[in-house]
Amino acid sequence: MNDLMPTGDLLVATDQRHLIHPLHHAKDHANPKVFVSANGSMLRTADGREYIDGLSALWNVNIGHGRKELATAAAEQMEKLAYASAYAGYSNEPAIRLAERIVNLAYDNMAAVYFTTGGAESNESAFKFARYHWKRLGKPEKVKIISRRYGYHGVTLAAMSATSLPNYHKMFGPLVPEFLQVAPPYPYRWPGNGDAGIGAADAVEEAILAEGADTVAAIIAEPVMGSGGVIVPPPSYFPRLREICDRHEILLIADEVITGFGRTGQWFGLGHWGIQPDLFSFAKGVTSGYLPLGGVVVSRHIHQVIQDAPADEKFMHAATYSGHPVCCAVALANIDIIDKEGLVERAQVQGDRFRAGLETLLTLPAVGEVRGIGMLAAIELVEHKGSKAPAKGLGARVAAQAADRGLILRLRAAADGPPASGDTLCFAPPLPTSEVTLDRIVQITGESIQAAM
Incomplete structure (x- = not known):
């Protein structure tokens, strides 16, 4: 039977049988993305889809993917x-x-x-x-x-x-x-x-x-x-x-x-x-x-x-x-x-530009704060701007919507504190990420928040 399964499906089935992942839970791993290649700020999966890497994988691919x-x-x-x-x-x-x-x-x-x-x-x-x-x-x-x-x-x-x-x-x-x-x-x-x-x-x-x-x-x-x-x-x-x-x-x-x-x-x-x-x-x-x-x-x-x-x-x-x-x-x-390549200086300049783009999303009722420094940024989600009442559960829906639109970001789930905090969307794109791609991250994030609300 396995010989008839598509390569991606076979890999997932083998993964689920034999591989324990960081932060492992079977439900979270029911439909994993199996990455097979990457270049610059883009990741490609076994099923042929492309995603913007909005977090430099795990905050770490500073110079981008595929550097020979x-x-x-x-x-x-x-x-x-x-x-x-x-x-x-x-x-x-x-x-x-x-x-x-x-x-x-x-x-x-x-x-x-x-x-x-x-x-x-x-x-x-x-x-x-x-x-x-x-x-x-x-x-x-x-x-x-x-x-x-x-x-x-x-x-x-x-x-x-x-x-x-x-x-x-x-x-x-x-x-x-x-x-x-x-x-x-x-x-x-x-x-x-x-x-x-x-x-x-x-x-x-x-x-x-x-x-x-x-x-x-x-x-x-x-x-x-x-x-x-x-x-x-x-x-x-x-x-x-x-x-x-x-x-x-x-x-x-x-x-x-x-x-x-x-x-x-x-x-x-x-x-x-x-x-x-x-x-x-x-x-x-x-x-x-x-x-x-x-x-x-x-x-x-x-x-x-x-x-x-x-x-x-x-x-x-x-x-x-x-x-x-x-x-x-x-x-x-x-x-x-x-x-x-001057990537330290670029992180400051393009980071300021990227954060300014994210700040345009402050008009959305669920966006409580946009914060960051260099090529690190976050959006904290709230139920109500005035009270800053933390949004809980919204972030997971936003992350899923973003993935459907071709963007991978990181969610820090709401915490009871102290202090209490809302779901937070985290971003750390590779330092050479182009302005076009940074703008696309902002666009997808805004669309995803509105869709999730």
Whole structure:
């Protein structure tokens, strides 16, 4: 019977028998799109349909699909040195050159890179860097990690415990101890008339004082909260947070997994607010998703603490694929493209234009807010503009309508909070996406909202 089935149907049937997907639920996977090719900002499925990739796959295909330069970089490196251990005592040229390149692109206080295979592993590693740092300095009780509600940092156990989106916790608890969450800098949903930036930063300080600064290792914060709904903080937030961290001797971890490598119109997201973290995680855009790679970049101070360690306190953290030569070679080629084609600057200019297009949809009764920065944008849906009553369920219908019209976007479902929020449509097109395609995304989104209402 299978020999008579169309190729796409056979693939789906085999998929449903043998493949467990991220965020898996059988009902959600009843009619999957099986992607077979892609070019630029367009994806093609096994049934011959084309879709605009409105999210760069998963916020990560920064340079767009089908760039042969990266395939060539991978092939050439595989032919020369496909894999070698990067454990202490061994190294390889692509890892060395990539570490230097990233440090030179990063914040002025950064010194060295530890490579991982993705975002969650990067954040797990960052937590260990923070705890290691304080233990080396004779403060072993400084172990707690503060994060923010609506933050997303991955779904391995510690990263899941820092992630403050309850759906990720329900079937996998209990959470790892010593993780706690505070209010996010969410201007659209901030209660009262106060400054959400100052208020949310002060919420961090309140948590530090309640827990005791001598027990808190670090706070982890996305410069822009991506999966939580593209929440852009007010300008007051990060400068105030940096000052609080300095005063209480708390490390600031920037989760740059989504915001890194040009996505926001800066090489790294905190550049918009002129402050520097103590360490930051990255992944996604470093290879534009062409191969798995991530990492943690640490400051000169943290690096020196590692370098000065006695043998019995050495940094006993490791991964087989840390510093993988092929992944690092692809990352170098990817960064070359971002740099030579001016994609960081383009993200700012075209991002402003794209967001202005989305703002024309504010005339629709269900559109409560349009927000974003660079090539990151979101539309929060509401039941009523005046009360900001959250829309629940509408977003799924909009996403389905958009897919029918040839656009793939990301839905962040409504949450009860605090603060409560409505369904949110998220966008992160590839950085080279043409103006014609950006305008088409706006058009399809508007049509889809009206159809879903």
